[in-house]
Amino acid sequence: MERTRVGLVGVGTIARTHLAVLAERSDVDLLFTVDPVATAPGPRPHYPDLPTALASHRPDLVVIATPADSHADLAALVLADTDARVLVEKPLVLDPASLDRLRGPDSSRLFTAHHFAFSPEVRWAASLSFGPVTAVTSAFCDPYVLKGEQAFTSYVSPWADSGINQLTVLARLVEPVAVTSLAQEGLHAWATVAYRSGDTSGEARLRVDWRTGASSKSTALSCGEVEIRLDHTAMTGFAFRGGDLLASFGTDGRTPRKIAHYRPLYDSLLSATPDPVLGFDVAAALTGLHASARTPS
Ligand SMILES: NC(=O)c1ccc[n+]([C@@H]2O[C@H](COP(=O)([O-])OP(=O)(O)OC[C@H]3O[C@@H](n4cnc5c(N)ncnc54)[C@H](O)[C@@H]3O)[C@@H](O)[C@H]2O)c1
Structure with a gap:
């Protein structure tokens, strides 16, 4: 078996998940951090x-888990x-000009580690066949206050x-085409996103809030009369x-949430045919949507 030699850049919070998932793989050697x-x-x-690291090592894969504003420079260097x-790590970059440097x-x-597309309940929802998605409302709350x-x-x-992350979930379930509004106020935001699903068009409503002591993330979808x-x-x-x-879906409760995202992400990345949601074209499309949003005057 050919082993993938990996270098990890950025040893902060999410690096712990990368390190844990890489450590359980028999086809990977961690070369450096x-x-x-x-x-x-x-x-x-x-x-x-x-x-300095690249002067001494020849990795097959470099994982960049640093703050978003450093992603473009580090990726371009590799x-x-x-x-x-x-x-x-997501977001690949924050602005379309940085995308052009990488194109x-x-x-x-x-x-790009669009990890929410690999969350088990999102993949389960994508496997359902209740017809076009007619409504989406999603709320992601993190205790970052x-x-x-x-x-x-x-x-x-x-x-x-x-x-x-919410656009990534949408990309798995529907085809997002435009961010139609974005209102950001310090620690919270509200956005609407036009999407297509089969022969139907809709507008997803996205809520983000950091004013909480606990993480809580949920999405409600309608497919006609099916909720x-x-x-x-x-x-x-x-x-x-x-x-x-x-229909219903649950897990056996044994796998921590981030591991449950990154384990299938690495399975896909290190396979012969990585999921397109990891590829540059999807990252470029999502970056364009993400950055195009403007706060209404
Ligand atoms: N925290 C999460 O739960 C989470 C989940 C998924 C994705 N992410 C994404 O991962 C990225 C990092 O988030 P985090 O929570 O780990 O941040 P963090 O601040 O905890 O860690 C970032 C680390 O990168 C290091 N760093 C900064 N610039 C560097 C450079 N030029 N070279 C090498 N190291 C550098 C910092 O010293 C720090 O240790 C972000 O893009 C974030 O959106 C985070």
């Missing part, structure tokens, strides 16, 4: 910056200086951080029409 602040998470070589594939023949080596200003340093804004409820925190779902339960 990079972080100017955090200390080495293990016995492998650890560097303060990526160029694409220019190595033949490695790059997995960048080109090498963008086929560039992947507790982080103070650090929340904005790591995650930029509620829409930048959670909005892209689907997804609890992304519990990773459960059910579908009903009137008083009749039509």
Whole structure:
């Protein structure tokens, strides 16, 4: 079996999930980690910056798990200086101009960790066949008010951080075509997104809020008279029409939520045919939608 040699850049919160999922794979060797602040998470070589690491190693895959405003520079560096594939945390970049720097023949080596598309209840909902989606309302709440200003340093804004996750869920379930409105007010935001589903058009309503002490994420979908409820925190779902339960989904409760996202993400990335939701074209389309939103005057 050919083993994939991986370098991990950024050893913060989400890196812990990458490290845990990489550690359980027999087809992966972690070569090095990079972080100017955090200390080495293990016995492998650890560097303060990526160029120093790349001077000593030839990875097959570089995982970039740093704050969003550093993604474009770091991804461009790996694409220019190595033949490695790059997995960048979401959002790939924050603006279309940065996308242009990454576009080109090498963008086929560039992947984005749109992890919410791999959440078990989202994949379950995508497998249902109740016809076109006629309504979507989604609320993603994270306890980032507790982080103070650090929340904005790591995650930029509620829409930048959670909005892209909600667009990722939409991309799995419908075809989002435009962000039709966005109102952001400090720690919370409200957006509407036009989408197509089969021969139907609709407008999804997206709510993001950091003013909470607990994480809670859910999406309600309608397919005509059929209602689907997804609890992304519990990773459960059910579908009903009137008083009749039509389908339901749950897990065995043994897999922590982020592991449940990243395990199938890495399965797909390291397969011969990675899911298109990881690829550059989807990231470019979502970045365009994400960045096109304007606060109404
Ligand atoms: N925290 C989560 O639950 C979560 C989930 C999914 C995706 N993400 C995404 O992952 C990315 C990182 O989020 P986080 O929560 O881990 O942030 P974090 O602030 O906890 O960690 C980021 C780490 O990157 C390091 N870093 C900054 N610039 C660097 C550079 N140039 N080279 C090497 N290391 C550098 C920092 O020192 C820090 O240790 C963000 O894009 C975020 O949207 C986070």
